[in-house]
Amino acid sequence: MITLKSSHEIQLMRQAGKITAAARALAGAMVAPGVTTREIDRAVYRFIKSQGAVPSFLNYQGYPASVCISVNDEVIHGIPGDRVLKEGDIVSVDVGAFKDGFHGDCAATYPCGQISEEASRLIAVTRQSFFEGIRFAREGYRLPDLSGAIQRYVEANGFSVVREYVGHGIGTQMHEAPEIPNYVEPRMGRPRFLRGMTIAVEPMVNAGKAAIRVMPDGWTVRTRDGRYSAHYENTILITDGAPEILTDPDTKRP
Numbered sequence: 001m002i003t004l005k006s007s008h009e010i011q012l013m014r015q016a017g018k019i020t021a022a023a024r025a026l027a028g029a030m031v032a033p034g035v036t037t038r039e040i041d042r043a044v045y046r047f048i049k050s051q052g053a054v055p056s057f058l059n060y061q062g063y064p065a066s067v068c069i070s071v072n073d074e075v076i077h078g079i080p081g082d083r084v085l086k087e088g089d090i091v092s093v094d095v096g097a098f099k100d101g102f103h104g105d106c107a108a109t110y111p112c113g114q115i116s117e118e119a120s121r122l123i124a125v126t127r128q129s130f131f132e133g134i135r136f137a138r139e140g141y142r143l144p145d146l147s148g149a150i151q152r153y154v155e156a157n158g159f160s161v162v163r164e165y166v167g168h169g170i171g172t173q174m175h176e177a178p179e180i181p182n183y184v185e186p187r188m189g190r191p192r193f194l195r196g197m198t199i200a201v202e203p204m205v206n207a208g209k210a211a212i213r214v215m216p217d218g219w220t221v222r223t224r225d226g227r228y229s230a231h232y233e234n235t236i237l238i239t240d241g242a243p244e245i246l247t248d249p250d251t252k253r254p
């Protein structure tokens with residue numbers, strides 16, 4: 001069931017979204033050669049707690065950290081640890097915060113120092129594919145309009161969209177209906193967008209082929225071909241006009 005949020009619930013989601021976006025900005029600003037992924041996780045944990053919120057991912061289905069940090073050929077769900085970031089890495093940070101009953105969820109890929117031309121183009125195309133998609137995230141359109149716009153933009157730029165993981169409705173649960181794929185298939189549902197829906201749109205884009213595999217840690221997802229992957233996500237509110245981005249990407253680090 002797709003839930004529609006009341007204006008009070010939307011106000012609470014703005015709060016959660018703001019904390020989540022600030023946590024992403026904090027993590028992104030920490031990406032630098034010599035920093036460990038665990039240091040970023042600890043800083044994000046402390047920040048989210050300081051805001052009276054709870055990290056949505058911590059203990060979610062046994063996930064052991066507050067952030068997912070996925071480097072280079074890692075697509076999503078990388079577990080923070082002893083890994084030391086180095087010049088040239090691309091670093092995807094995905095974070096969620098839960099406050100007063102509602103979740104925010106957002107992600108972005110950050111360059112570590114100077115990165116390759118291909119990596120830089122991948123990051124830009126992945127981010128832009130989100131904005132191409134959400135042009136259709138408003139009343140009067142249906143889900144495949146958004147999904148198709150993301151897929152077309154990514155493929156027109158020579159990259160590929162991951163199929164096994166998708167965006168999602170979000171609210172009192174981190175994952176609510178509907179699923180928000182970044183590609184179109186004839187057999188999928190065509191729900192209408194209605195004002196008051198809150199969804200997380202999150203293209204995961206590979207520089208090479210779309211195929212992925214899950215590592216033996218049970219979490220880390222990597223590209224099969226070992227090439228780069230990037231991720232970009234915001235939680236948005238559907239309206240009768242342009243969607244409101246609840247995890248504002250211009251939020252400054254706290």
Ligand code: MF3
Binds near residue numbers: 056058061063077175
């Ligand atoms: N951010 C992911 C999503 O959008 C969820 C992370 S899974 C977790 O669905 F285990 F790390 F929480």
Ligand code: CO
Binds near residue numbers: 200233
């Ligand atoms: Co998400």
